[in-house]
Amino acid sequence: MKEEEIRPKRIFDEYRRLAELDAEKYFGASGREHVCCPACGLNGLYSFTKHTFVYEECPACQTLFASPRPPVEAFSLFYQESESAKYVASTFYKETAEARREKIWRPKAKMLSEIIKRFGADRSDMVDIGGGYGIFAEEFGKISGRQVTVIEPGSALAEICRGKGLKVIQGFLDDIEPGQLPVGSKVFVSFELFEHLHAPEKFLLRLKELMGSGDMFIFTTLSGAGVDIQALWEDSKSVSPPHHLNFFNPKSARILLERSGFEVLQTSTPGKLDIDILCNNQEFIKDRFWRTFIIQASEAEKQAMQTFISDNGLSSHMLVVCRKL
Numbered sequence: 001m002k003e004e005e006i007r008p009k010r011i012f013d014e015y016r017r018l019a020e021l022d023a024e025k026y027f028g029a030s031g032r033e034h035v036c037c038p039a040c041g042l043n044g045l046y047s048f049t050k051h052t053f054v055y056e057e058c059p060a061c062q063t064l065f066a067s068p069r070p071p072v073e074a075f076s077l078f079y080q081e082s083e084s085a086k087y088v089a090s091t092f093y094k095e096t097a098e099a100r101r102e103k104i105w106r107p108k109a110k111m112l113s114e115i116i117k118r119f120g121a122d123r124s125d126m127v128d129i130g131g132g133y134g135i136f137a138e139e140f141g142k143i144s145g146r147q148v149t150v151i152e153p154g155s156a157l158a159e160i161c162r163g164k165g166l167k168v169i170q171g172f173l174d175d176i177e178p179g180q181l182p183v184g185s186k187v188f189v190s191f192e193l194f195e196h197l198h199a200p201e202k203f204l205l206r207l208k209e210l211m212g213s214g215d216m217f218i219f220t221t222l223s224g225a226g227v228d229i230q231a232l233w234e235d236s237k238s239v240s241p242p243h244h245l246n247f248f249n250p251k252s253a254r255i256l257l258e259r260s261g262f263e264v265l266q267t268s269t270p271g272k273l274d275i276d277i278l279c280n281n282q283e284f285i286k287d288r289f290w291r292t293f294i295i296q297a298s299e300a301e302k303q304a305m306q307t308f309i310s311d312n313g314l315s316s317h318m319l320v321v322c323r324k325l
């Protein structure tokens, strides 16, 4: 898979331009509060500033996180109104929807169905938090024959999901009552949401209230210890404030989850794009090893390296499987 197929440069660059303007417009005048490492609670050390957002790195678990942080209210407004948030929901996802269905959601639905089978949860009801266009729900439904419940706060996206015949609960996780969810055992999933969360621990504690004992939570997010983010660091396009605030890694995600009362069943990094992202951003690579590798390696060597990266927890696309104790 290539980055261009799921994130065309033209569309991605425009999104990044709008996000930079929004960082100033929505957060320029807002107060900011110091936050500790969202995984282990220690004070972070200054790493860099990007579009007025300061990022710190935890000296103990290497989580990269935005601190100080604007208040959560500023983010609510930003996600409802801002040009970059609208651009993601309209142009970005609309123009890439079918490519993403084939390259991302269909394989992901297959992977998820294998995971839940492995952990004996294939008869559980699936709930997709932040289900967006509902493409995962559609694809998982095709494979499993089971209906996915979508939790989606955005009214336009919720309407699109309803139009597809999906079961939708419109609202943020905070607004959901346990009675709105399917009865019986459940598997909660969320994709590319965790890096956006203002307060990840609070999110997990709220989620736990909606979960029964033994229910699973499976999520994907960016790993800040992944190859392309490590090599590009502040120039990584994944480090895009105000959207992306938390970059956990396999080690630190485990710390946060165990602290929050979850049993971690698996952390892995099934990402496929690290090397391609480095190829597309050669001029920003800081590390000599990676710069030389990207210039000299053959396609086959790059593919072998990507496989090694994914197999050894070193990709920036991370998958976590856990269960409420």
Ligand SMILES: [Zn+2]
Residues within 6 Å of the ligand: 037, 038, 039, 040, 041, 042, 058, 059, 060, 061, 062, 063, 252
């Ligand atoms: Zn930490």
